Amino acid sequence: SVVTANKAMLAYHRAELEELAKNYHFGYEASVAGGIPVIYALRDGLPANHIMSIKGIINGTCNYILTRMMKEGAGFENVLADAQKLGYAEANPSADVDGYDSAHKLLILASIAYGINAKPEDIMIEGIRTIDAEDIAFAKEYGYVIKLLAIAKKRSDDEVELRVHPALISSEHILADVDGVMNGVAIVGDKVGETMYYGAGAGGDATASAVIANLIEIARSESPAAMMGFNKPLETGLKLANKGDISSKYYIRIEAKDELGVLGKIATVLSEYKISVENFMQKNKGNLASLLLSTHIAKEDDIQKALLSIETLDCIVKKPVMIRIEG
């Protein structure tokens, strides 16, 4: 029998491990969301459900940083430095703030829900470095919070979206109050509807709680359970969806020279790609202007092309920032 908390290993090698573990217990509850028994919930609690979506706040470092940015209006770099001092972020914070840790955990959950064997390099992974106080201010103004989400979503009978990126979510959503270093995972099943699991995502005691749960499971049972709960899969033949095929609402921040005609040029590009604007805010700073806007539902590919095109405009001083809006 094996019990592990090593999510990076599972992110890359879980299919081989499942093959090897056929006749052994293989416990990995601690690999995702620390002390929250979310793997038990997904594998043993919801096996009657086709999973429609999983949305997880599963990196405490990012959530701590974003929560403080939301509450204090502080900038990313300042809060990161503080988080490093407090031990909530590593000296090299890349695995956390660039989204890789969340991606590793997402892939594990997606294997259980969808039996899908993707690798980190196959999926969209964006971190939180580009988010700044203006984005936070816009989010607040329109009733959103910003969270780093790990998302698995069944898009059709044969396709699954897997992606990690910051997202604006409604401040009314049950995940919006998952603050600080805490983790939360919202799982929608076709029968059960939306469920949510909340708790400490890291720390020695929380991890021990999950590891020991696996040990007790092994002690209690005689024959090993299927590692991913998938001896007779509910889902089969699902493929990973193309990254560019997502549809979503989008938030965009564009920094430009404050001169005549800027808004017109940007609006022209957006309409070229059939992107329509829902909310718009402009903030001027000296001879620069920040244009903050959210769109109606658009296609990821169109947004990406529009942003590239906007970036080449003379009046643009910085690569535009885009954050997806997840309901």
Place this chain on the structure above:
Amino acid sequence: SVVTANKAMLAYHRAELEELAKNYHFGYEASVAGGIPVIYALRDGLPANHIMSIKGIINGTCNYILTRMMKEGAGFENVLADAQKLGYAEANPSADVDGYDSAHKLLILASIAYGINAKPEDIMIEGIRTIDAEDIAFAKEYGYVIKLLAIAKKRSDDEVELRVHPALISSEHILADVDGVMNGVAIVGDKVGETMYYGAGAGGDATASAVIANLIEIARSESPAAMMGFNKPLETGLKLANKGDISSKYYIRIEAKDELGVLGKIATVLSEYKISVENFMQKNKGNLASLLLSTHIAKEDDIQKALLSIETLDCIVKKPVMIRIEG
């Protein structure tokens, strides 16, 4: 093998059933909080933890009524009538609004967490009929929401509190956003800290989700798991605490004639029982006054005696209403 969703049966007969089920599977996930796999979470996800407390919003009818009262400032009777029209409340709503349904579910969770075999008549059960719009207004003013909570709390090494009653909880707490017919259960483990489980508490599909999870567990495993997860108990010898021994903050609403000296008389009674006031609001209606106050931590017995004593004062027009404050 047996799978059941019958919580009333389990509330009264789970100890005998566990004895009878020794060599059989006995699944009852659907008996508490419908589609939320909270029994799996408690039994299989957190067995490494001594459970410090369980606080559950586990009656959708009450939560629907209280949520609408909070959001609309409406009165209990009006919202109840509406809930009955919409099918969220029974023609005879007593099992829900008087707290019995929550108590049945609480006893099941308490058996798993504490191996304690109490019956509904052994524990404190209060419903939500006495709550009115003024209580809601006071709660809002001081940053609380009102929820019907089912509480199991380990008070000491040998005592457990079990109680169902409405409570003021901080609007910042993760349970505060469990609204409408949804259920939420917050479980604090000594290792894992606070975890929370959220989802649909009732409805055919949510119940089916839980029943089928049990069936799949049975199909997947060879030997039956201990019904309460208690073959080798982590907790032993715990006793039910006396109802009067609770310590808590309290909210009190006193309706009195608006005449000279009323406040003095009430304050005298409170100080007699060493109860000190934290917040105070007075609302006048014609020649009547509502005195709304919250206390610092006090003993349940003292509060009960003080309320009896206040009720006998000449100036009091109605039995005072008390709601406990749970952090």
